[in-house]
Amino acid sequence: MSLKLGSLNVAVITSPEAAREVLRTHDQILSGRSFPNVVRSINHHDISITWLPPSSSRWRLLRKMSATQVFSPQRLEATKGLRKKKMKELVRFMSESSEREEAVDISRASFITTLNIISNILFSVDLGSYDSEKFNGFQDMVIDVMEAIGNPDAANYFPFLRFLDLHGNRKKMKDSCESLIRVFRGFIDAKIEEKSVRSNPKDVMDALLDLTKGDEADLDTNDIEHFIFDLFTAGTDTSSSTVEWAMAELLGNPKTMAKAQAEIDCVIGQKGVVEESDISEMPYLQAVVKETFRLHPAAPLLLPRKAESDVEVLGFLVPKDTQVLVNVWAIGRDPSVWENPDRFEPERFSGKEIDVKGRDYELTPFGAGRRICPGLPLAVKTVSLMLASLLYSFDWKLPNGVVPEDLDMDETFGITLHKTNPLHAIPVKKRTVT
Numbered sequence: 001m002s003l004k005l006g007s008l009n010v011a012v013i014t015s016p017e018a019a020r021e022v023l024r025t026h027d028q029i030l031s032g033r034s035f036p037n038v039v040r041s042i043n044h045h046d047i048s049i050t051w052l053p054p055s056s057s058r059w060r061l062l063r064k065m066s067a068t069q070v071f072s073p074q075r076l077e078a079t080k081g082l083r084k085k086k087m088k089e090l091v092r093f094m095s096e097s098s099e100r101e102e103a104v105d106i107s108r109a110s111f112i113t114t115l116n117i118i119s120n121i122l123f124s125v126d127l128g129s130y131d132s133e134k135f136n137g138f139q140d141m142v143i144d145v146m147e148a149i150g151n152p153d154a155a156n157y158f159p160f161l162r163f164l165d166l167h168g169n170r171k172k173m174k175d176s177c178e179s180l181i182r183v184f185r186g187f188i189d190a191k192i193e194e195k196s197v198r199s200n201p202k203d204v205m206d207a208l209l210d211l212t213k214g215d216e217a218d219l220d221t222n223d224i225e226h227f228i229f230d231l232f233t234a235g236t237d238t239s240s241s242t243v244e245w246a247m248a249e250l251l252g253n254p255k256t257m258a259k260a261q262a263e264i265d266c267v268i269g270q271k272g273v274v275e276e277s278d279i280s281e282m283p284y285l286q287a288v289v290k291e292t293f294r295l296h297p298a299a300p301l302l303l304p305r306k307a308e309s310d311v312e313v314l315g316f317l318v319p320k321d322t323q324v325l326v327n328v329w330a331i332g333r334d335p336s337v338w339e340n341p342d343r344f345e346p347e348r349f350s351g352k353e354i355d356v357k358g359r360d361y362e363l364t365p366f367g368a369g370r371r372i373c374p375g376l377p378l379a380v381k382t383v384s385l386m387l388a389s390l391l392y393s394f395d396w397k398l399p400n401g402v403v404p405e406d407l408d409m410d411e412t413f414g415i416t417l418h419k420t421n422p423l424h425a426i427p428v429k430k431r432t433v434t
Ligand code: HEM
Pocket: 049, 050, 051, 063, 118, 230, 231, 232, 234, 235, 236, 238, 239, 242, 297, 298, 299, 302, 303, 304, 365, 366, 367, 368, 370, 371, 372, 373, 374, 375, 376, 378, 379, 383
């Protein structure tokens, strides 16, 4: 589908065949980024791994840095114990709510868990707290950034309106970005001080700061601040809303929840805690995660790409500078691709090789090709582990007499897809929590 929005040409991709052409065959030409006007507010477009074009040597450096320093298999293996610890804290928090028979905001709890996993991988500190008194508003700031990026904005289509900020999006973005970057700067400064007395690298931030040393260094601390900003904004809300949707679907489909729990119980038994290595023995849980990505992809249009030159896709000309949106939300619900597309049926994946790693174009919630989400390995581990831990330790009830059939599944679209009304559910302890 092709749209003309003001001065912007937009091509919307809604079939696996066309997605394959964009994300694989013509990936090199279509890997540019068409960035929303708000991103200019802190000059993020000039520095950011998310918005720089692939022709930029800085983008290549940032991608290399994320592959080698942040998401390498060795780094992920080294931080396995940390994720286990964060799961224990999540389960302990749920257990306390269970004792009070209190409904929990699932998105908020999984946001804190993801936030603390990422902040510990990066700077060995907890940025979030389950204690609402101590909660520092980080989730609100991240959501403000996502909303500012995703909000309709005439300046995206009429460049001459850029400086007027008619919708207030630029101001909202600037305020939230500056607040977030101020938080990161505090940690980076503390790290620099700590490193002056201890030279061996301990976490990712130590390794990143080593790359800023010397007169020939390709990066400075400003680059690192923006890089960290991208990891937090891209990684927290996406992972937590996926867990929220999975729990909402399972609460709406009690038989599916029971089947997933039976599998987890069978693998873990009385061990007391789910570990990452157990997940490979849980094909049904993995299918639940895939089914959640199919129906509720956290980035429903991926991130906007841009044609770097004219290119022909399935016989249609896509002119240079066209914005290209891959509508993975629509592909996930297309009846010509999926049987009973609106039903949550993890069984559809049993015995099938189909995965989310960017090779199966009917299911690409993380994109594919050059711009595939670099956080994919961490995200899949975190989402699966959170879900398995919640299902292993607790049974779940809906509050206020809501029955599964009445559970609302309304969606709010932005750059990310949210549940309009946050899911609240009551955990009921199944076993003693250590
Ligand atoms: C469920 C969780 C997640 C989903 C569904 C998701 C999805 C995506 C998607 C669709 C893209 C754009 C891909 C494209 O243009 O083809 C993307 C990019 C990105 N993601 Fe993720 N993501 C998730 C978690 C994470 C995590 C945990 C991190 C890091 C901690 C992360 C960091 C990034 C970054 C930095 C980019 C920009 C890459 C670039 O443009 O070169 N994401 N993600």
